[in-house]
Amino acid sequence: MPRFALLIEYDGTPFAGWQAQADQPSVQGAIEAALARLDPGFAQGARIAAAGRTDAGVHATGQVAHADLARDWDPFRLSEALNWHLKPAPVAILSAARVGDDFHARFSAHERRYTFRLVARRAPVTHDRGRVWQVQNPLDLDAMRAGAAHLLGLHDFTTFRSTMCQSNSPVKTLDQIRIEEIAIPQGREFRFHLRARSFLHNQVRSIVGTLERVGAGSWPPCRVAQALAARDRAACGPVCPPQGLYLTGVGYDPAPFPG
Structure with a gap:
């Protein structure tokens, strides 16, 4: 067949x-x-x-x-x-x-790529309703990037995975986490781009929810490293809602689709 x-x-x-x-x-x-x-x-x-x-x-x-x-x-x-x-x-x-x-x-597949879209502004979103996570407080991009740096590489991500995760091991290698800031009317959109061979259940949403707390000033960036080292789900920040998350690509060698 x-x-x-x-x-x-x-x-x-x-x-x-x-x-x-x-x-x-x-x-x-x-x-x-x-x-x-x-x-x-x-x-x-x-x-x-x-x-x-x-x-x-x-x-x-x-x-x-x-x-x-x-x-x-x-x-x-x-x-x-x-x-x-x-x-x-x-x-x-x-x-x-x-x-x-x-x-x-x-x-x-040798890699998977996700993007999470987070909008920070007071006025409700209209065109992107159901496609972004919105918060009302401003966010500090540099602080979030500093917090994200602690998560790169090979780690035990127990803190950042769902208790219902069926993966055999919490150990994963996060190859990339890039955060970009985009100006929108009366606010900012932050896009979190993550790349790894595979991800744990709720790993991306757990990471973004934690980094939002850093950006809001509720967590210092070093607390992300402490949470990771704890290997304890209770040490994680809030898990953000699903509507901002996109599976944007899957890598194969050779790539099956033309250009």
Whole structure:
């Protein structure tokens, strides 16, 4: 059966997360329902596999999944057909590519990239409602960058993972955490860009929620290092809400999608 990789974008607002669930809408369920209109295997219950299982309310601009199909589709026609059948769900197949049988959306990935969008201003957000986390207090970019520096590299991230995390080990290597500040009308938007081979459950949201406390002046930057060293979930700052989080990319070698 030919295997196809799918590059996927979605608004996570109406979904209970990526993973298919019997009684709630999911991104996986929406895509599999569209595939069921095109492929007999999916009409009989075949499943797709994804690079990461995003939580309820989390968005994606670069999720990757793979599917084994009965027919050897032209990739462009496959993406067009899926997008037709996905309507009106806020899910889009940005690209499809024929890949080898040894490609696996999850296990072949060598890095994952997330962006978290945080808006600091008094007036409510309008156009980005449901797509950013808003706080009303101003934030100190330099302080947040100083706090974030303590998290780079190989660490035991027990403090920054959910108690429901199913990962075998809390030890992860955070390869990058970059914070940019963007001027918006009467406020500032802060974008946190994180890159690692893999992440723990709620790791990004735990880190951003902690760094927001640093930016607000409630924590000194050195307290981030203390929290990390504690290896205790109780030492973490607040876990920020999901709507500001985006899965922006997954790295493979070679990359399955053209340019």
